Amino acid sequence: MNSNLLLNQREAFEAFVRKRLGDPGLAADVVQDSLLKALRAEKQPTEDEGVVPWFYRILRHAIIDAHRRREASARALETYTQEVNAAPDAEEKRDICQCVKPLIDALSPEDASLLRQVDMEGASPTDLAAQHGLRVNTVNVRLHRARKKLRTQLEAFCRTCATHGCLDCDCAPPKEKRPS
Template identity: 30%
Template sequence: MEIVQLWQLFHQPLKQFVINRTGDPIAADDIVQDTFIKIHLNIKNLRDEEKIKPWVYQITRNAIIDYYRRERSFEELPFNLPSTEEEIEISTQLASCIKPMIEQLPLKYREALTITELQGYTQVELSMQLGIFLSGAKSRVQRGRLKLKELLLACCHVNKDLLGHIQDYEIKGPLQTESCTSSCNCNL
């Protein structure tokens, strides 16, 4: 199949597909253009023309993921980043607990937090990777964060200022609670 035929057949459906996932018609034009460049460069590698539609849509999904990765590099930093050396040290110490505590979560929340918080993917990319709706991905991340917070607070008292900066923490008494292992699985 020639690239002109592919353009006529897939241009409009792909553009709508991309708009539905990005909400940005201008970005959709760029993503679709990138998709057709990749199709043109790789069409010779397609062995079964009956599989052209899933092949084209897979290239498009990858182009959407690439778009979000590029966009993420321009995001502004959150307002409440730790600012003093003491705040940075305290945050770093508490951060050593996060990965082991994520490992204690049920699989669907562990998977969502690992992909978004530890691997740095967006919730949109999470939804595409897991094949679920964006609302489901957002829900898993939010519920996972709440469960993670419960685990952390079961092990430690965390004191924050009015802006949400962590001022101090203290490991709770005997570290044997229902939701907390004997060492909280962290390096405090």
């Protein structure tokens, strides 16, 4: 097979893939991967005339695979988002370590309120953003920072629970004043 025949038409191949995927970067990657696949293929067309149609078949299959990966990634992201934003059920609420509640109280009132509303009461960051006239991203960043502060306090207070989970935890945190 004459590999120059394929390489000389690379721009046409990328345009073909870009039209079907809508992403120039992804199109370039798909063409590159397809070229490698074609060059490494055991069965290749013997005549130069059949190389281009054969390569377009490879591209069509690669485009289908790219769509499948994109859809699978979108489904996985949606599932993850639903799981992360889901309110804890009764069993999960029961399993919350009792040492966490006083540690939440030791946080700033804003952080404590945000953690209680989202993680304990099941409020969505989107709804909280609308209530307080904030962007959703701002609420998510504040929530992330509050969780990080709580994690730091939990690790400092109870290393076992922080590492292995709070299973039958009997620790009772001492009353602390709020960190500054």
